Amino acid sequence: MKHKTKKIEKEKVAKINIKWYNDNVRKKRTRYHSKKIGGNREMYVKVKRVTDTILAIILLVIFAIPMLITAIAIKAEDGGPIIYKSKRMGKNLKVFNVYKFRSMKTHRKELESKLNHEDMVTKVGKFIRKTSLDELPQLFNILKGEMSFIGPRPWIPEYYEWFTEEHKRRAEVLPGISGLAQVKGRNGISIFKKLEYDLDYVKNASLKQDAKLFFETVKVVVTEANAEITETGIKEEINELKENHYLYITHPYKEAI
Numbered sequence: 728m729k730h731k732t733k734k735i736e737k738e739k740v741a742k743i744n745i746k747w748y749n750d751n752v753r754k755k756r757t758r759y760h761s762k763k764i765g766g767n768r769e770m771y772v773k774v775k776r777v778t779d780t781i782l783a784i785i786l787l788v789i790f791a792i793p794m795l796i797t798a799i800a801i802k803a804e805d806g807g808p809i810i811y812k813s814k815r816m817g818k819n820l821k822v823f824n825v826y827k828f829r830s831m832k833t834h835r836k837e838l839e840s841k842l843n844h845e846d847m848v849t850k851v852g853k854f855i856r857k858t859s860l861d862e863l864p865q866l867f868n869i870l871k872g873e874m875s876f877i878g879p880r881p882w883i884p885e886y887y888e889w890f891t892e893e894h895k896r897r898a899e900v901l902p903g904i905s906g907l908a909q910v911k912g913r914n915g916i917s918i919f920k921k922l923e924y925d926l927d928y929v930k931n932a933s934l935k936q937d938a939k940l941f942f943e944t945v946k947v948v949v950t951e952a953n954a955e956i957t958e959t960g961i962k963e964e965i966n967e968l969k970e971n972h973y974l975y976i977t978h979p980y981k982e983a984i
Contacts, residue, residue, distance in 0.1 A: 771932065771933065771934060774934060775875060775934065776872070776875075778934075779875050779876055780869070782876060783866045783869040783876075784870070786866055787866050790863055790866075793860065793863075794864075797828055797851070797855060797860055797863075798828070801828060801849070801851050801852075804850060804851050805832065805833060805849065807832075807833035808829055808833075809828065809829060810826055810827070810828065810829060810864055811826075811828070811830070812824040812825070812826060813825050813827070813883070814883065814884060815902065816882060816884050816886070816898060816902075817873055817874070817898070817901070817902055818898060818901045819898060819899075820887065820895070820898050822884060823868070823873045823881075825865060825873075825874070825881050826864035826867055826868055827861045827865065828855055828860065828863065828864060829849075829852070830848055830849060830851070830852025830853070830855055830856050830861050831847050831849065831852060832847050832849055858948070859948045862904055865904050869904075873901070873902075874901055874902050874903060875900075875903045875904075876903055876904055876937070876941060877903045877904075877906055877936075877937040877940045877941055877944075878900050878901050878902050878903025878906050878928070879897040879898075879900070879906050879908070879925040879928060879929075880902060880905075880906055880908065880909065881902035885965055886964070886965060886968065889969050889971070890968065891971075893926070894922050894926075896926060897925040897926060897929060899929055900928075900929055900932060904944075905940065905944035906924070906925065906928055907924040907925065907927060907940060908921040908925055908928075909947065910940055910943045910947055911924055918967050918968060919971070
């Protein structure tokens with residue numbers, strides 16, 4: 728008898744979850760899809776791609792000397808590799824290697840038990856992170872068509888394991904060196920606020936918005952506010968996503984974003 732009662736209760740919860748999903752998530756998804764990106768998505772994507780390529784070439788020429796000096800400084804400090812590669816999730820959930828100037832000490836696994844995250848950052852690394860110079864190699868990601876100047880930041884695949892289908896819509900566009908979330912608060916805002924801004928960008932993506940965010944990014948970089956997120960911060964964000972993942976089962980009428 729108790730077994731039947733529990734089974735009936737589970738069926739009720741399942742029905743409630745389906746109703747909640749239809750009333751909340753599906754309606755939101757329909758609302759996002761009902762509006763074409765920038766009015767004409769195909770033209771927007773083509774123009775943005777050409778603009779990204781031209782601007783990336785220009786900036787590589789302008790920053791050639793600073794990039795060379797940065798590379799020499801990194802090599803001179805500890806003799807380790809200059810470029811750091813990290814697997815990130817790109818457009819249409821395609822994994823790619825994002826390039827950065829290395830800012831962490833070599834043999835990290837051996838040092839993790841002895842040093843905290845900040846102590847594992849090199850002297851040069853602290854400077855290039857603070858000034859965002861470590862992001863400059865991503866200009867090559869742009870030339871390869873893996874990234875754009877403006878778009879949701881490329882996150883590690885572990886994030887996507889706990890995303891809802893709505894969250895995954897941030898992968899409908901190319902990831903960017905900077906985006907709406909970075910301009911609004913960089914790493915000083917919660918993971919769910921970042922996702923909210925990313926989805927808002929996807930919904931309203933346009934050349935006008937990209938141009939505005941590009942110049943606002945320059946302002947943010949100059950102020951050097953909340954420029955980096957630590958590995959501890961990444962783990963905390965993933966744990967928040969995990970909790971949100973199970974939210975639908977335990978509290979079907981609550982929603983994180």
